[in-house]
Amino acid sequence: MRSIRDAVNQVHFNRFRFWFQLAAFVLFVYGGYLAIDLGSRLPFFSCGYNQEGRAGVCYLLPLQHQLGRPWPMLFTAAGLSILTGLGIFVLWFIFLNKGWCGFVCPLGTLQDWLTALRRGLGIRYAKYSHGQFKQMTKVKYVLLALTLLIPLGIGGGLWSHDLSPPFCLICPARMILPAFTGDFSQFTIDFSSKTAVVMTALGMMVTALFVVGSFVKKRFFCFICPMSALHYLFSKLALFRLKKDGDKCTRCGDCYRVCDLEIKEIADEVGKRDIMTDDCTLCLKCVASCPEEGALKATFAGITIFESTEAGFVRRMNKGHQP
Amino acid sequence: MSRLGLYAAALMALLSTTVHCQDSGGTHRAEGGRPTGMAMRGNVLWLADSPPARGDGPPRSGMGGMGGMGGMGGDRSGPPVKRLWLRAGADPQKSGFAREDTEATVDMTLVTPQGKPEGEPLPPAEEGKKNLSFEMPTQGYYRLYHTTRKLQGDTLAIAVAKAEVTNFSHGATEEERSVALTAPRVLEAAPIEIVREKNPGEKLSFQLKSGEEQAFVVLQKGLPLLGARVRFVSHDGWTKEAVSDEQGRVSFQIVRDYFPSWDDFQKRFKATYLVIAEASAAESGRFKDQPYTNVRYQATLGGTYYPSPDDYRSYAWGLGLGFAFLLFCGTAVYLYRRRRVKPFQEVRFDEKH
Numbered sequence: 001m002r003s004i005r006d007a008v009n010q011v012h013f014n015r016f017r018f019w020f021q022l023a024a025f026v027l028f029v030y031g032g033y034l035a036i037d038l039g040s041r042l043p044f045f046s047c048g049y050n051q052e053g054r055a056g057v058c059y060l061l062p063l064q065h066q067l068g069r070p071w072p073m074l075f076t077a078a079g080l081s082i083l084t085g086l087g088i089f090v091l092w093f094i095f096l097n098k099g100w101c102g103f104v105c106p107l108g109t110l111q112d113w114l115t116a117l118r119r120g121l122g123i124r125y126a127k128y129s130h131g132q133f134k135q136m137t138k139v140k141y142v143l144l145a146l147t148l149l150i151p152l153g154i155g156g157g158l159w160s161h162d163l164s165p166p167f168c169l170i171c172p173a174r175m176i177l178p179a180f181t182g183d184f185s186q187f188t189i190d191f192s193s194k195t196a197v198v199m200t201a202l203g204m205m206v207t208a209l210f211v212v213g214s215f216v217k218k219r220f221f222c223f224i225c226p227m228s229a230l231h232y233l234f235s236k237l238a239l240f241r242l243k244k245d246g247d248k249c250t251r252c253g254d255c256y257r258v259c260d261l262e263i264k265e266i267a268d269e270v271g272k273r274d275i276m277t278d279d280c281t282l283c284l285k286c287v288a289s290c291p292e293e294g295a296l297k298a299t300f301a302g303i304t305i306f307e308s309t310e311a312g313f314v315r316r317m318n319k320g321h322q323p
Numbered sequence: 324m325s326r327l328g329l330y331a332a333a334l335m336a337l338l339s340t341t342v343h344c345q346d347s348g349g350t351h352r353a354e355g356g357r358p359t360g361m362a363m364r365g366n367v368l369w370l371a372d373s374p375p376a377r378g379d380g381p382p383r384s385g386m387g388g389m390g391g392m393g394g395m396g397g398d399r400s401g402p403p404v405k406r407l408w409l410r411a412g413a414d415p416q417k418s419g420f421a422r423e424d425t426e427a428t429v430d431m432t433l434v435t436p437q438g439k440p441e442g443e444p445l446p447p448a449e450e451g452k453k454n455l456s457f458e459m460p461t462q463g464y465y466r467l468y469h470t471t472r473k474l475q476g477d478t479l480a481i482a483v484a485k486a487e488v489t490n491f492s493h494g495a496t497e498e499e500r501s502v503a504l505t506a507p508r509v510l511e512a513a514p515i516e517i518v519r520e521k522n523p524g525e526k527l528s529f530q531l532k533s534g535e536e537q538a539f540v541v542l543q544k545g546l547p548l549l550g551a552r553v554r555f556v557s558h559d560g561w562t563k564e565a566v567s568d569e570q571g572r573v574s575f576q577i578v579r580d581y582f583p584s585w586d587d588f589q590k591r592f593k594a595t596y597l598v599i600a601e602a603s604a605a606e607s608g609r610f611k612d613q614p615y616t617n618v619r620y621q622a623t624l625g626g627t628y629y630p631s632p633d634d635y636r637s638y639a640w641g642l643g644l645g646f647a648f649l650l651f652c653g654t655a656v657y658l659y660r661r662r663r664v665k666p667f668q669e670v671r672f673d674e675k676h
Binding site (some may be wrong): 207 | 497526588589590591632635636637638640641642644645646648649651652653656
């Protein structure tokens with residue numbers, strides 16, 4: 001048992017994560033061709049517009065459709081489907097917590113690949129100032145509120161159905177993920193109404209911004225992702241956790257430096273045990289980069305499955321070098 | 324005679340060509356080429372999901388329907404209820420309510436996904452209502468057959484107006500959907516019927532778009548009918564005729580006939596098409612104690628189609644805008660970074676001062 005634990009803690013983490021993400025990407029972008037269907041309540045961007053290849057559908061799509069029903073319908077038995085849908089989403093979510101973002105989300109994986117491309121080209125990455133970070137982190141809550149409120153307005157007849165589903169229309173996953181299966185139909189502007197023109201044009205602009213932003217800034221889109229905000233509402237229920245033992249932390253700052261989301265609390269906070277913040281994607285790079293024995297750990301249902309060790313740190317740092 | 328007989332058809336055109344039927348080969352054959360006197364100028368009966376005054380066009384609230392048609396009614400807490408109207412006339416927009424015909428007999432058969440394959444009689448319409456309605460408690464295809472029989476001289480006219488209504492919701496389980504999708508869509512007892520052929524890869528949320536090809540199969544007692552004259556009538560009344568092949572198959576390209584001003588354009592504009600198939604046979608027998616020597620068959624099937632996305636979506640603008648914004652963002656980032664680069668400046672201290 002001890003040897004298994006050592007092997008896990010000393011794993012070449014980046015390599016493991018790369019293959020895990022690749023497998024998840026293939027599963028959720030091409031799994032539909034193998035008749036895999038994991039439902040329509042998935043807590044990450046397995047885009048529903050990828051009609052042929054998807055192995056499941058991101059929960060934001062059905063949620064917006066359900067909230068867009070006529071108001072009287074929301075208060076009948078049909079409205080219960082919203083609650084059951086939310087329940088299924090939460091059940092999926094609590095299994096991996098925000099690890100869905102760090103390990104499974106195809107859009108997150110694409111951002112990591114763009115980062116790898118930039119690194120390969122020798123272009124330096126961008127960072128936010130502390131003030132910018134504080135502002136950016138609020139955007140996802142605003143987007144989540146709009147994602148929920150606009151469909152309600154549509155259902156109430158306040159706005160056009162051409163606005164539905166509002167977030168999906170501007171989400172880059174709608175354009176990019178179907179393209180991996182040869183479907184480029186979303187790279188269009190819809191001229192059928194003024195609303196449709198605005199929303200599809202906005203979608204194309206956000207997609208362009210996504211590509212440039214993710215190229216220069218690690219996990220650029222995750223800062224503003226409304227799914228990330230929705231996750232955080234239920235993160236207290238999750239089985240998969242990131243924990244920190246402040247007594248063992250030397251505040252060396254390694255964890256902060258490797259964090260794609262630039263979460264400063266991971267290095268500064270030594271009082272709280274549950275260290276996961278709303279921006280965290282649970283990528284566990286902080287755990288892998290920590291040299292202190294047991295200072296950071298990932299647990300599942302209270303059982304430690306991966307923790308920082310000095311041996312693991314040294315092995316990962318010496319990767320590619322002869323001892 | 325049943326009160327449902329009040330929905331029977333008015334007069335139909337007489338045929339001038341003899342058509343024979345042969346069952347031995349598993350295919351019915353309508354012979355006699357393309358007789359000029361066989362024009363389908365009679366009063367055509369068909370089932371629509373909207374009454375004449377209401378017309379078609381802009382989308383209405385509701386779920387499912389005939390090939391995705393809306394117009395579903397009923398109490399929201401109960402199963403969805405579909406309403407259909409029997410209309411007379413071969414023009415989807417101009418056809419009115421079917422008139423009562425006391426000389427004709429009428430049978431209405433409803434085939435449900437979980438019911439008997441041969442269907443069950445549909446309860447009569449409520450007093451004072453002109454629509455036929457039925458509940459759709461389960462997922463799948465519902466088919467209503469409205470069959471009228473009427474003697475016209477020595478010819479028995481049999482007209483089968485059919486409607487195929489889909490009821491698929493997001494709440495269905497995968498098993499329910501697969502059962503519903505693979506269920507037969509043919510009524511073997513039907514004297515004649517038209518079946519819309521599913522397109523390759525067709526999904527539950529299928530919508531026929533203008534510009535697409537759509538095939539139909541004409542069946543008689545469940546077997547393909549060769550040589551039936553089939554007419555496709557578009558929403559605006561454009562028509563095209565074809566003759567069914569050995570498989571009973573005939574195919575039409577759905578024309579684009581929706582040309583509003585751009586401000587009035589609606590991408591969810593629901594247009595109605597009508598398919599009419601006719602054939603006749605030298606069959607003799609008795610109907611209401613009267614002899615006949617010929618039988619004329621007519622089948623109708625209504626459906627819906629929508630504007631093609633190619634009419635209102637532009638790749639050129641989409642990709643153009645995307646690349647332009649990509650270029651703009653990339654350039655902005657480059658210039659921002661370049662502006663912040665501070666060139667190295669050597670600072671020399673003059674130790675003498």
